[in-house]
Amino acid sequence: MVMTFVFAFFIGGIICAIGQLLMDVGKLTPAHTLSTLVVIGAILDGMGLYEPIIHFAGAGATVPITSFGNSLTHGAIAEAEKHGLVGVLTGMFEVTSSGISAAIIFGFIGALIFKAKGNVD
Amino acid sequence: MEKEQYQKLEQYVTPKPPYLKNVAKAFVVGGLICLIGQAVSLFYMVFFNFTEATVGNPTVATMVFFSMILTGIGLYKRIGQFAGAGSAVPVTGFGNAVISAAIEHRSEGFVLGVGSNLFKLAGSVVLFGVVSAFFVALIKYILVTLGVVSW
Amino acid sequence: MVIIFPSKPSVLAGGVAAGPLEKRSIFSSYFDVLYDDERWQMKTNEQGHRQMVQEACQSAIKKLGVQNAEVDYFLGGDLVNQMTPTNFAARELAMPFIGLFSACATSVSSVIVASLLAELGAAKLALAGASSQHNAVERQFRYPVDYGAQKPQTAQWTVTAAGYALIGQHREDCPAIEAATVGKVVDYGMDDPFHMGAAMAPAAFQTIQCHLEQREQKIYHYDLILTGDLGQLGLKLLKGMFVENGVDNEELTILRDAGAEFYGQDEAFQSGASGAGCSAAVFFSYVLQQMRVGTYKHVLLVATGALLSPLSFQQGETIPCTAHAVELTMK
Numbered sequence: 215m216v217m218t219f220v221f222a223f224f225i226g227g228i229i230c231a232i233g234q235l236l237m238d239v240g241k242l243t244p245a246h247t248l249s250t251l252v253v254i255g256a257i258l259d260g261m262g263l264y265e266p267i268i269h270f271a272g273a274g275a276t277v278p279i280t281s282f283g284n285s286l287t288h289g290a291i292a293e294a295e296k297h298g299l300v301g302v303l304t305g306m307f308e309v310t311s312s313g314i315s316a317a318i319i320f321g322f323i324g325a326l327i328f329k330a331k332g333n334v335d
Numbered sequence: 336m337e338k339e340q341y342q343k344l345e346q347y348v349t350p351k352p353p354y355l356k357n358v359a360k361a362f363v364v365g366g367l368i369c370l371i372g373q374a375v376s377l378f379y380m381v382f383f384n385f386t387e388a389t390v391g392n393p394t395v396a397t398m399v400f401f402s403m404i405l406t407g408i409g410l411y412k413r414i415g416q417f418a419g420a421g422s423a424v425p426v427t428g429f430g431n432a433v434i435s436a437a438i439e440h441r442s443e444g445f446v447l448g449v450g451s452n453l454f455k456l457a458g459s460v461v462l463f464g465v466v467s468a469f470f471v472a473l474i475k476y477i478l479v480t481l482g483v484v485s486w
Numbered sequence: 487m488v489i490i491f492p493s494k495p496s497v498l499a500g501g502v503a504a505g506p507l508e509k510r511s512i513f514s515s516y517f518d519v520l521y522d523d524e525r526w527q528m529k530t531n532e533q534g535h536r537q538m539v540q541e542a543c544q545s546a547i548k549k550l551g552v553q554n555a556e557v558d559y560f561l562g563g564d565l566v567n568q569m570t571p572t573n574f575a576a577r578e579l580a581m582p583f584i585g586l587f588s589a590c591a592t593s594v595s596s597v598i599v600a601s602l603l604a605e606l607g608a609a610k611l612a613l614a615g616a617s618s619q620h621n622a623v624e625r626q627f628r629y630p631v632d633y634g635a636q637k638p639q640t641a642q643w644t645v646t647a648a649g650y651a652l653i654g655q656h657r658e659d660c661p662a663i664e665a666a667t668v669g670k671v672v673d674y675g676m677d678d679p680f681h682m683g684a685a686m687a688p689a690a691f692q693t694i695q696c697h698l699e700q701r702e703q704k705i706y707h708y709d710l711i712l713t714g715d716l717g718q719l720g721l722k723l724l725k726g727m728f729v730e731n732g733v734d735n736e737e738l739t740i741l742r743d744a745g746a747e748f749y750g751q752d753e754a755f756q757s758g759a760s761g762a763g764c765s766a767a768v769f770f771s772y773v774l775q776q777m778r779v780g781t782y783k784h785v786l787l788v789a790t791g792a793l794l795s796p797l798s799f800q801q802g803e804t805i806p807c808t809a810h811a812v813e814l815t816m817k
Contacts, residue, residue: 215377218373219370219373219374222366222369222370222372222373223366223367223369223370223373224366225369226365226366226368226369226370226372226425227361227362227363227365227366227369227421228362229365229424230361230362230364230365230366230418230420230421230424230425231358231361231362231365231420232420233361233365233419233420233421233423233424234357234358234360234361234362234419234420234421235354235358236420237419237420237636238352238354238357238358238419239354244420244423244428244432244456244635245456245459245460246459247420247423247424248423248424248428248429248457248459248460249459249460249462249463251424252460252463252464252467253463253464253467255464256464256467256468256471257467257471259471260471260472260474260475268387268391269387271369272372272373272376272387273369273370273371273372273373273375273376273394274366274369274372274373276372276376276390276391276394276395277368277369277372277394277395277398277425277426277427278365278369278424278425278426279424279425279426279428279429279460281391281395281426282426282429282460282464283463283464283467283468285391286464286465286467286468287467287468287471287472289468290468290469290471290472291471291472291475291486293472294472294473294475294476295486298476299476301476302469302472302473302476303469305472306465306468306469311395311464312391312392312393312395312396313395313396313399313426313429313430314461315396316395316396316399316400316430317399317429317430317433317434317457318433318453320399320400320402320403320430320433320434321403321430321433321434321436321437321449321453322437322445322449323403324403324406324407324434324437324438325434325437325438325440325441325445325449327407328406328407328408328438329438329441330435330438330439330441330531330621330625330630330631330632331409331524331621331631331632336688336691336727336730336731338674338675340730341674341688341723341727342674342675344723344726344727344730345676345684345723347726348684348719348722348723348726349640349681349684349719350639350640350719352638352639357636406632406634407632409632411632411634412631412632412633412634412635413634414634415633415634415635415636416634416636416637417636418636419636420636422634423634423635423636428634431632431633431634432633434632435629435630435631435632435633435634436630436633438630438632439625439630439631439632440630442529442530442531442532456629456630456633
């Protein structure tokens with residue numbers, strides 16, 4: 215269990231470090247960087263490699279944005295397995311990502327209670 | 336001065352980003368955020384009967400909630416300036432993108448402002464997440480049909 | 487490109503209003519109104535922006551002891567879409583108004599137009615200046631203010647400030663406008679919106695060169711050549727270009743930049759300040775007052791502007807820039 219915490223820190227940190235390299239060395243904007251990582255997450259899941267990472271690193275793999283690609287792909291593939299080609303399509307409508315719904319809900323609540331402030335520190 | 340000559344001068348004067356320092360900061364802060372996420376996961380597994388396979392969803396939602404608080408009090412952008420990708424890549428960064436846009440566009444109302452602009456930064460992540468999931472699943476289906484791989 | 491003003495219109499008074507963060511500016515003691523609330527207790531940033539423009543104009547008008555109705559023209563601009571803050575301020579001020587957009591170079595382009603009107607005898611008094619409000623500008627050009635993107639060392643901080651000056655017929659005890667140069671639009675292929683200094687420096691260089699050549703002057707003829715908002719890196723690049731042209735280091739100390747000095751050496755602001763309000767606030771407070779007390783007798787103000795939009799950047803266009811200069815003297 216302690217090891218999961220250690221791996222969560224290291225795997226999460228490494229994914230973020232890759233993101234930083236994409237931004238600094240690759241000169242990508244944050245939006246490009248995050249989009250790239252999401253696609254990588256989806257591809258890794260397609261090759262069956264993301265679940266094992268979650269298994270040993272826990273939140274180190276579920277918290278970074280790559281897990282979006284993973285959970286969406288996971289749903290789509292599960293549906294495809296059940297219903298064939300149609301499943302690929304319907305899978306897209308069945309799968310959800312809690313990150314998206316959470317962001318929508320908390321975005322709405324945030325807009326209700328907070329005001330933007332242009333402070334520097 | 337010619338364009339090429341100026342571009343050389345510009346290259347010479349402009350400081351390079353401190354690559355190593357930035358990567359180290361991203362690694363540590365990103366790692367810490369995931370560590371907190373792991374603690375949240377543990378909490379849900381111990382007290383709410385979630386399993387390792389299902390705990391991802393409540394963890395992510397809780398992390399986005401933390402992100403809302405930090406964004407609202409103006410702390411997340413300070414963390415972002417320090418950590419770079421360290422705070423942008425975790426799902427809290429996705430939350431920050433959505434929530435900061437929502438707070439910002441409150442002044443144009445909830446329908447035209449918040450509603451229309453909620454995903455103006457994070458929309459590309461949703462787009463590429465869904466589209467890549469579609470194509471990955473499609474390719475996998477074709478490969479399985481051809482007998483190259485199995486589910 | 488160089489305009490000579492034989493009647494030497496004068497800058498009769500200046501007014502500057504600035505936000506809470508600008509209290510940390512090394513020029514803050516010269517500003518007339520400093521407000522604790524960046525929205526000026528209005529509901530939106532844009533309304534606060536408008537209020538700030540009015541405050542700056544009113545404090546210039548009050549200093550000269552005239553009425554709003556005596557001002558013949560109101561010339562100015564800002565960086566928000568369609569310049570609504572300035573347009574709406576013009577509605578409140580009820581003066582004949584022409585909105586001007588040269589991005590951050592508006593602080594000088596407006597002075598040039600006002601001087602022409604004064605030279606022509608069409609204006610006894612004309613208000614000229616520019617403004618920017620951090621939140622309103624950032625949300626338009628970059629990201630929401632609470633978004634946690636990492637700014638590089640080359641980035642600059644948009645100031646919350648409005649600076650306006652009253653231009654009128656020549657008066658002995660006020661800085662006089664001798665000449666001005668309207669700059670060309672220069673594009674050296676820079677495309678990083680977080681490195682505006684690099685995009686604008688060539689424009690400043692060309693305008694200063696052109697002004698000096700046609701006026702048959704050298705840099706050392708001036709006590710101060712102050713650019714608008716190149717920032718620390720942009721100023722370095724400008725000096726670099728003059729060094730290539732054989733200007734020696736001692737002469738280069740005459741070259742200064744309002745954006746590079748605005749927040750002192752505070753690293754939280756990266757390369758320094760920017761925004762239309764940056765040059766306007768420094769030109770129409772610090773520079774005017776230093777000229778009145780005789781610290782500077784011959785000054786060239788060069789405001790630089792990056793003529794990009796968020797769309798042009800996303801479409802992969804480079805950043806064209808301009809710089810306008812105005813030459814002031816004090817007896």
